[in-house]
Amino acid sequence: MENKKLFSLGFIILLILTFTVGYYIGKNNGKSSTNISENKYEGLTVDVNGEKIYDKEALKEQVNKGAEVLFEVECNKDGKFIVERSKAAEEEGVVGKKGIDLEEMYKKHGYKLKSIDDAKIEMIRQPVSYKPNMYVLLSENNEIVIAKSDANGSIFDKDGNIINKEGTGTNINSLREKDISNIIKGDISMQFESIEKLNDGIKDFDIKYEMPE
Structure with a gap:
């Protein structure tokens, strides 16, 4: 009789341990999945190096056929910028692309997505540092x-x-x-x-x- 009680007690403890371990594994996996889902749109704009983060929601927006792409350069610390160049979205080949795709396309030149609306897309970058007095x-x-x-x-x-x-x-x-x-x-x-x-x-x-x- 005593052996049966010990066996039952051990079985209950084992069940509790199994449930506890399973709960924490499931919780951690859920966090990882959430992070992966969020990073799909945030991976290119996370402020890991002190870089300016623009509108993260714009990364999900699509480029319209009649829109114009503006490439801008920041001029000073007060946020002033110049329009470096511009091109029709259709001519630039970006119609239907999402903001996150644009950041990937233009990152080699340092552009970040600033905004997207029906009429225009703004890409902006930091100014180049040249050799002095050139x-x-x-x-x-x-x-x-x-x-x-x-x-x-x-x-x-x-x-x-x-x-x-x-x-x-x-x-x-x-x-x-x-x-x-x-x-x-x-x-x-x-x-x-x-x-x-x-x-x-x-x-x-x-x-x-x-x-x-």
């Missing part, structure tokens, strides 16, 4: 412009204005994809030590402009 090619409102970097390699003053800006009248979308990419990245091939080297260099991009010395 003449550089960049883009503003689709026009290739010339600027002069300061001693710190910035082409923006404290108010967010482009330093020593000169327009060329050339549309950036008329260039080859590689040249457009180099302008966006601030490649060394788009930086010149003197006006003379600048004037020689821009001839390679079929820019019909000569900056006065």
Whole structure:
């Protein structure tokens, strides 16, 4: 009789232990599944390195056929920006894509998704740091412009204005994809030590402009 009681007590304890272990395993698996589901849309905008997080809900939105894609550059710490270039969503090949797809497409140039609505998509990035005191090619409102970097390699003053800006009248979308990419990245091939080297260099991009010395 005593053995039966001990057996029953042991069986009850075993059941309790089994239930407790199973409960905690199930709870932890549930947390993991939730995290995976949430990270589907948050993975590209988590603030792990102090980067600015924009509208996370926009990552789920789709691009409309008639929308325009605006590529922007932040100019100062107050949030001022310029429109670097723009293109129709259909021409850019992004109609129907979600915000998270856009971040993946343009992350090589440092763009983050800022917003999406029926009329426009805003992608924004931090400014490039150039070599100090160089003449550089960049883009503003689709026009290739010339600027002069300061001693710190910035082409923006404290108010967010482009330093020593000169327009060329050339549309950036008329260039080859590689040249457009180099302008966006601030490649060394788009930086010149003197006006003379600048004037020689821009001839390679079929820019019909000569900056006065």
